[in-house]
Amino acid sequence: MSRKLGVNTWVWASPLDDEALARLAVSVRDWGFDVIELPVEAPGDWDPQRASELLQELGLDATVVLVMGPGRELVGAPSETVARTQDYLRRVVDAAVAVGSPVIAGPAYASVGRTWRIDDRAAVCRELRANLLPVAEYAAERGVTIAVEPLNRYETSLVNTVEQGLDALDGLPGCALALDVYHMNIEETDLPAAIKSAAGHIGHVQVSANDRGAPGRDHLDWPAIVAALDETGYAGPLVIESFTAHNATIATAASIWRPLAPTQDAIAVDGLTYLRSLDA
Numbered sequence: 006m007s008r009k010l011g012v013n014t015w016v017w018a019s020p021l022d023d024e025a026l027a028r029l030a031v032s033v034r035d036w037g038f039d040v041i042e043l044p045v046e047a048p049g050d051w052d053p054q055r056a057s058e059l060l061q062e063l064g065l066d067a068t069v070v071l072v073m074g075p076g077r078e079l080v081g082a083p084s085e086t087v088a089r090t091q092d093y094l095r096r097v098v099d100a101a102v103a104v105g106s107p108v109i110a111g112p113a114y115a116s117v118g119r120t121w122r123i124d125d126r127a128a129v130c131r132e133l134r135a136n137l138l139p140v141a142e143y144a145a146e147r148g149v150t151i152a153v154e155p156l157n158r159y160e161t162s163l164v165n166t167v168e169q170g171l172d173a174l175d176g177l178p179g180c181a182l183a184l185d186v187y188h189m190n191i192e193e194t195d196l197p198a199a200i201k202s203a204a205g206h207i208g209h210v211q212v213s214a215n216d217r218g219a220p221g222r223d224h225l226d227w228p229a230i231v232a233a234l235d236e237t238g239y240a241g242p243l244v245i246e247s248f249t250a251h252n253a254t255i256a257t258a259a260s261i262w263r264p265l266a267p268t269q270d271a272i273a274v275d276g277l278t279y280l281r282s283l284d285a
Contacts, residue, residue, distance in 0.1 A: 010280050011040025011068060011244035012273045013211070019248070019255040020046040023055055034063045036274055037281075040242045042068045043104065048096040053103030060104060067104040068209065068244060071097045071111035079114050079136040080129050080163065081121070087136050094140045094151075101149050107241075109144065110152035110183035110209040112161060113137060114173070117258060120162045129163060130173045138177060145179035152183035152208030157191040165192045167199045171206060181208025185246065190215045190225060197226075197233035204237035211246040212280070218265035219272045220245065221279030231283050245276045 012033055018025040021044055033041045043056065060067055077090045097109045114133050123129055137151070144151050153174060155164045164170050167189075170182045182203050186196070193199040200207075214223035221227060234243075248259040249269055256262070266272045 007284060008240060009039035009066065009242040010277055011042050011066070011242045012038055012277070013042035013044065013070065013244055013246040015044055015249070015255065016245070016247050016272055017249055017269050019044070020050045023051050026051055026056055027059060030059055030063055030065060032270075033273070034065055036277060038065070038273075038277060040066045040068055040244060042070060042244045042246070043100070043106075044070045044072055045097045045100050045109075046072045046074065048093065048100065053100040057104045066242070067101075067106045068242065069097060069101040069104065069106040069109050071109050071113055073112050073114075073116045075116050077116050078119070080132045081115070091136065091140050095143050098140070098144045098147060098149050101144075102147050107148070108150045108152045108181075108183075108209045110154060110211070112154045112156050112164070113140075113151055114153065114163050115161055117156065117160050120159070123162055126163075130175075133163070133173055134175075134177045137180070141177060141179035150208045151180045153180055154183035154185055154209075154211075155188055155192065156185075157188045160188075167193065167203045171203065174206075181206050183209040183211065185211040185213075186220075186225065186230065187211075187213050187215065187217055187246075197229045200230065200233040201236055207234075207237055207239045207241075209241060210234065210239065210243050212243050212276070213245060213247050213272075214265075214276075216265060217247045217259070217261065219247075219276035219279065221282075222266075222275065227279070228283060243280060245273060245280075247272045 155170045174180045250256045250261045
């Protein structure tokens with residue numbers, strides 16, 4: 006598998022700030038991760054330049070995730086809302102440039118939790134491509150790919166599967182898919198086959214157990230998942246993404262109602278140990 010492994014700071018903190026990042030990044034480095042993933046819930050929560058200096062000192066790479074909270078919409082919304090969302094996404098691109106992340110990943114189409122009946126999916130996808138295009142061009146000019154993440158049916162109506170994601174992004178430059186194994190476990194009937202179908206279009210990969218706990222402590226066929234990623238030629242990191250139940254806002258948004266491991270650290274450390282073992 007010989008690829009870099011990372012972890013998202015959401016395992017411990019939300020929103021991320023400079024103090025939390027300074028504390029977490031040292032532990033992430035000491036545990037043996039290669040990459041730390043930084044969510045931008047609101048621009049300014051953490052200082053990208055300060056983060057860049059910290060991560061360079063620690064020898065950590067960074068990836069950046071966008072956050073589609075309430076009021077962030079690229080489809081089925083007033084033009085003012087779309088414009089604010091585009092401006093937010095450009096700020097996320099700027100943060101990615103500052104910390105050296107090659108991607109910004111997340112559901113860059115609608116707010117998480119927004120579900121609605123879609124009568125004309127083709128029309129909505131055309132609207133998405135039109136509204137994402139200027140941000141994609143802005144990102145591409147700066148060497149950043151927008152990795153668009155399919156979510157499960159309970160969190161969005163628009164992009165649930167790899168097939169829908171490929172269709173939604175068809176012809177849109179500067180974009181790829183962000184594959185999250187948690188969502189794929191709900192929506193795909195054959196995870197390795199779905200991964201292989203995205204060959205050449207995978208920009209980022211997030212991993213967790215089927216219950217959002219540590220990879221390997223679940224029913225998923227991780228050797229088959231990793232083999233499928235290898236077959237596609239994906240060379241980016243695998244990033245563990247889970248959430249803390251101690252923050253009411255994020256626990257509610259991610260439906261985290263119980264501890265997913267003995268400690269939050271265990272999600273990261275146990276997951277890292279298991280993923281490294283797949284190389285053995």
